[in-house]
Amino acid sequence: MSMRRRDFLKLAGFTALAGIGGSVLTGGNGKGRLEAAQAAPGKVTPSGKRLAMVIDMSRLKSESDVKKITDACHRIHNVPYFDNPKNEIKWIWTETFEHAFPGQKHKFLPEGFKSKPFFVLCNHCENPSCVRVCPTQTMFKRADGVVVHDPHRCIGCKYCMAACPYGAISYNLNDPRHAKNLQDYVNPGFPTRAIGVVEKCTFCVERLAKGLKPACAEASNGAIIFGDANDPSSEIGKLLASRFTIRRRPELGEEPNVYYII
Amino acid sequence: MLEAAITGSRRYWIWVSFLLVVIAIGFNSWMREVHLGSGLMTGLSRDVTWGLHVGQLTFFVGVAASAVMVTMPYYLLNYKEFGKIAIMGEFLAVPAVLISMLSVFAIMGQPTRIWNVLLYPTPHSIIFWDLIVLNVYLILNIICGWTVLGAERKGTPPPAWIKPFIILAIIWAPLIHMVTAFIFAGLPGREHWMTSLQAAHFLATAFAAGPSLLIILSLIVRKVSRFDPGSTAIQTLARIAVCALGVHIFFIGLEFFTAFYSRIPGHMHSLQYLYVGLEGHTELVPLMWTSSILAAAAFVLLAVPATRKNEKTLAAAALAVFFSIWIDKGFCFVVSGFIPNHFERITAYWPALNEFFVAAGCWGVGFLVLTILYKIVISVRESSVQGEH
Numbered sequence: 112m113s114m115r116r117r118d119f120l121k122l123a124g125f126t127a128l129a130g131i132g133g134s135v136l137t138g139g140n141g142k143g144r145l146e147a148a149q150a151a152p153g154k155v156t157p158s159g160k161r162l163a164m165v166i167d168m169s170r171l172k173s174e175s176d177v178k179k180i181t182d183a184c185h186r187i188h189n190v191p192y193f194d195n196p197k198n199e200i201k202w203i204w205t206e207t208f209e210h211a212f213p214g215q216k217h218k219f220l221p222e223g224f225k226s227k228p229f230f231v232l233c234n235h236c237e238n239p240s241c242v243r244v245c246p247t248q249t250m251f252k253r254a255d256g257v258v259v260h261d262p263h264r265c266i267g268c269k270y271c272m273a274a275c276p277y278g279a280i281s282y283n284l285n286d287p288r289h290a291k292n293l294q295d296y297v298n299p300g301f302p303t304r305a306i307g308v309v310e311k312c313t314f315c316v317e318r319l320a321k322g323l324k325p326a327c328a329e330a331s332n333g334a335i336i337f338g339d340a341n342d343p344s345s346e347i348g349k350l351l352a353s354r355f356t357i358r359r360r361p362e363l364g365e366e367p368n369v370y371y372i373i
Numbered sequence: 374m375l376e377a378a379i380t381g382s383r384r385y386w387i388w389v390s391f392l393l394v395v396i397a398i399g400f401n402s403w404m405r406e407v408h409l410g411s412g413l414m415t416g417l418s419r420d421v422t423w424g425l426h427v428g429q430l431t432f433f434v435g436v437a438a439s440a441v442m443v444t445m446p447y448y449l450l451n452y453k454e455f456g457k458i459a460i461m462g463e464f465l466a467v468p469a470v471l472i473s474m475l476s477v478f479a480i481m482g483q484p485t486r487i488w489n490v491l492l493y494p495t496p497h498s499i500i501f502w503d504l505i506v507l508n509v510y511l512i513l514n515i516i517c518g519w520t521v522l523g524a525e526r527k528g529t530p531p532p533a534w535i536k537p538f539i540i541l542a543i544i545w546a547p548l549i550h551m552v553t554a555f556i557f558a559g560l561p562g563r564e565h566w567m568t569s570l571q572a573a574h575f576l577a578t579a580f581a582a583g584p585s586l587l588i589i590l591s592l593i594v595r596k597v598s599r600f601d602p603g604s605t606a607i608q609t610l611a612r613i614a615v616c617a618l619g620v621h622i623f624f625i626g627l628e629f630f631t632a633f634y635s636r637i638p639g640h641m642h643s644l645q646y647l648y649v650g651l652e653g654h655t656e657l658v659p660l661m662w663t664s665s666i667l668a669a670a671a672f673v674l675l676a677v678p679a680t681r682k683n684e685k686t687l688a689a690a691a692l693a694v695f696f697s698i699w700i701d702k703g704f705c706f707v708v709s710g711f712i713p714n715h716f717e718r719i720t721a722y723w724p725a726l727n728e729f730f731v732a733a734g735c736w737g738v739g740f741l742v743l744t745i746l747y748k749i750v751i752s753v754r755e756s757s758v759q760g761e762h
């Protein structure tokens with residue numbers, strides 16, 4: 112597979128940003144600065160793109176279908192596993208309907224619906240409060256709409272966690288490199304993180320740079336559709352135009368970009 | 374003037390040594406937290422990411438801001454009775470800001486990267502502004518306090534150039550607390566924090582707790598030295614504290630009305646968690662009731678002239694105000710904002726022993742600076758008292 116120069120540069124940019132082979136200054140690096148400056152919070156993404164995700168839980172029949180997806184993400188991103196839920200790091204996981212959409216639950220929901228699992232993850236909001244509050248521009252919105260963070264610049268103040276109304280961000284309370292699962296397997300193609308910084312789903316920017324789908328979408332057998340919602344001819348554009356979808360807490364004005372088919 | 378800090382009685386040195394030990398323990402505990410991780414060393418979690426230290430920041434910024442309650446009457450409104458106490462307010466602000474800054478520093482997962490806040494100045498982040506306003510306020514109070522005291526020692530009126538700085542410090546004081554309130558009051562989905570009343574409520578609690586602390590300090594200073602800040606000044610402070618405390622209690626009532634008349638769950642949940650418990654979780658209920666009872670009792674003691682004028686009951690009331698607001702704003706307010714979480718699940722938080730040590734270390738630094746500054750003030754004042762006789 113030949114890689115176009117632009118894609119290569121994008122990948123190089125991300126790897127430098129993530130610190131693989133790039134500079135590992137505590138202050139981040141030039142690329143991070145440039146990217147961070149591209150998108151001020153609250154602005155419509157300058158590229159005109161709006162990368163988004165539609166999740167159709169009805170197409171995931173068994174628990175193993177669900178597990179395959181979370182494992183795919185957590186494995187390639189070296190997400191540490193800790194037993195104690197207080198210290199958990201999670202990029203994508205499931206919550207039951209009544210917890211994922213607490214405002215939507217009611218007494219007369221169909222049998223089994225309340226406890227039906229729904230994937231939750233960072234919504235890559237159009238108007239992300241995590242980006243707004245971060246005092247170091249560690250959280251930033253890329254031109255294509257993806258909200259990413261630079262683990263080398265983060266001071267670990269956790270302000271973004273207080274600000275994200277979706278509970279999407281995790282904080283490394285423990286040294287992630289000591290997690291048992293990372294003793295057994297580390298994906299050499301993705302950086303591990305340090306203690307005392309936050310992390311979350313990145314819509315797999317490292318895969319997007321190679322022209323691949325996010326890992327969860329790839330492992331989902333068509334239950335997770337990813338693409339540019341602003342492009343009406345894209346698969347996701349057509350899906351959003353033809354099916355009724357809901358989002359988590361839309362009333363807050365964050366404009367989340369993860370849509371659910373119920 | 375600094376020489377006054379290195380000469381002192383046995384009692385003084387025992388107190389200073391004690392504080393140094395507390396600071397050392399705090400520093401050691403903080404190093405453990407940074408290296409071993411807050412997963413092991415604190416009660417924090419993925420759901421409750423801010424705890425005791427952020428509460429300390431909130432509370433002590435208030436104490437710092439409350440200096441304005443003595444500087445404004447004295448310098449701007451020409452209220453002469455505060456002549457002796459104004460400097461005590463300014464010099465209380467200095468350690469209070471220090472405790473706030475240390476507390477916020479203590480929460481950083483990567484403290485060595487703190488400079489990133491200045492390397493990448495981010496005007497849309499409130500923490501960035503908080504850092505700026507706190508630093509400026511610290512410097513302003515050091516300059517003003519030191520210059521005024523220096524002039525007093527020489528027996529001359531303060532130089533004219535200091536006046537603009539004093540006025541700026543007066544304007545700046547409410548600002549620091551408003552910015553601290555904005556850290557909380559602008560976060561979508563945190564209904565307990567997100568009220569436009571927040572900054573005003575913060576100021577009310579600050580102007581109750583700060584003057585109360587100043588009353589306690591004045592009574593101590595009067596006991597350990599020959600310098601007397603003056604009974605009239607202390608009574609005026611008590612009046613200020615009771616007014617502010619009344620406003621604080623009134624604001625709590627307003628919160629309850631909005632939450633429970635509208636019956637919007639998000640607005641009720643945190644209050645329920647604090648006062649009666651939520652889904653069987655009652656961790657903070659005893660604390661909140663302690664805080665409420667202390668506030669009510671203090672309000673009565675301060676409002677009734679007889680108990681306000683009696684220095685024993687006054688001291689008890691001042692202590693009650695201080696602890697009531699410390700429990701509320703210095704602890705419960707921050708924690709309850711995270712409960713329940715965005716999935717309507719409850720993760721309780723209680724500080725680990727190590728966190729208490731770190732907080733004690735921050736207090737230790739504050740009290741050490743306070744002791745030194747007050748020692749200097751006292752020695753200048755005592756020599757002028759001697760001069761008068």
Ligand code: SF4
Binds near residue numbers: 239278280
């Ligand atoms: S879901 Fe949370 S972390 Fe993700 S972009 Fe929105 S506010 Fe930020």
Ligand code: SF4
Binds near residue numbers: 245248249260
């Ligand atoms: S924890 Fe890191 S990413 Fe989050 S607000 Fe602080 S510096 Fe920014």
